[in-house]
Amino acid sequence: SQELEQSPQSLIVQEGKNLTINCTSSKTLYGLYWYKQKYGEGLIFLMMLQKGGEEKSHEKITAKLDEKKQQSSLHITASQPSHAGIYLCGADTVGGNTPLVFGKGTRLSVIA
Amino acid sequence: GAGVSQSPSNKVTEKGKDVELRCDPISGHTALYWYRQSLGQGLEFLIYFQGNSAPDKSGLPSDRFSAERTGGSVSTLTIQRTQQEDSAVYLCASSLGSYQPQHFGDGTRLSIL
Numbered sequence: 001s002q003e004l005e006q007s008p009q010s011l012i013v014q015e016g017k018n019l020t021i022n023c024t025s026s027k028t029l030y031g032l033y034w035y036k037q038k039y040g041e042g043l044i045f046l047m048m049l050q051k052g053g054e055e056k057s058h059e060k061i062t063a064k065l066d067e068k069k070q071q072s073s074l075h076i077t078a079s080q081p082s083h084a085g086i087y088l089c090g091a092d093t094v095g096g097n098t099p100l101v102f103g104k105g106t107r108l109s110v111i112a
Numbered sequence: 113g114a115g116v117s118q119s120p121s122n123k124v125t126e127k128g129k130d131v132e133l134r135c136d137p138i139s140g141h142t143a144l145y146w147y148r149q150s151l152g153q154g155l156e157f158l159i160y161f162q163g164n165s166a167p168d169k170s171g172l173p174s175d176r177f178s179a180e181r182t183g184g185s186v187s188t189l190t191i192q193r194t195q196q197e198d199s200a201v202y203l204c205a206s207s208l209g210s211y212q213p214q215h216f217g218d219g220t221r222l223s224i225l
Contacts, residue, residue, distance in 0.1 A: 099171065100157070
């Protein structure tokens, strides 16, 4: 099975609705990084979580890392068309300055 | 700009040719990573440079792939005798150090005919 599972694979929501994307690891997370990608572009860094129970927010996006440090969720409140794109979680399961393992991404569409 | 810069943005070449992809990291970032993104495969790690240490090449798919980082800054990823399965977006990222986020360039879209 995959080391890092992301769900759902795709999501279509109506503008103004809330949504949640999950990222589950089979290993302990030393760091969990959320990125957003638009077609033809690179990954834009959103947030980094390292401590169990940690929660961070930026504008209408909130990310949490559970106490056991094996699962993270990304929550968007009152979604807007500008939130559309592919959301990727990247995991550091080794510790330190190491390459990340990425989930396969969640494709988010926001419709008016 | 101050971000990671990759060139070319697009590359189309014939099967069997060699290609070179360039990455200019953020100034001061000691770590540099190459990843590959293919349809249906997600992002996969290729190679990683940290300062003057020997690179971690564990993600390179075959000996046709190599990379170097000159002067601790610019990196070049070389693919020899390209195959159709090499078609993908090649992404470069850099970071300040341990437990710091990786910042990505816009990638090079490689198409092998």
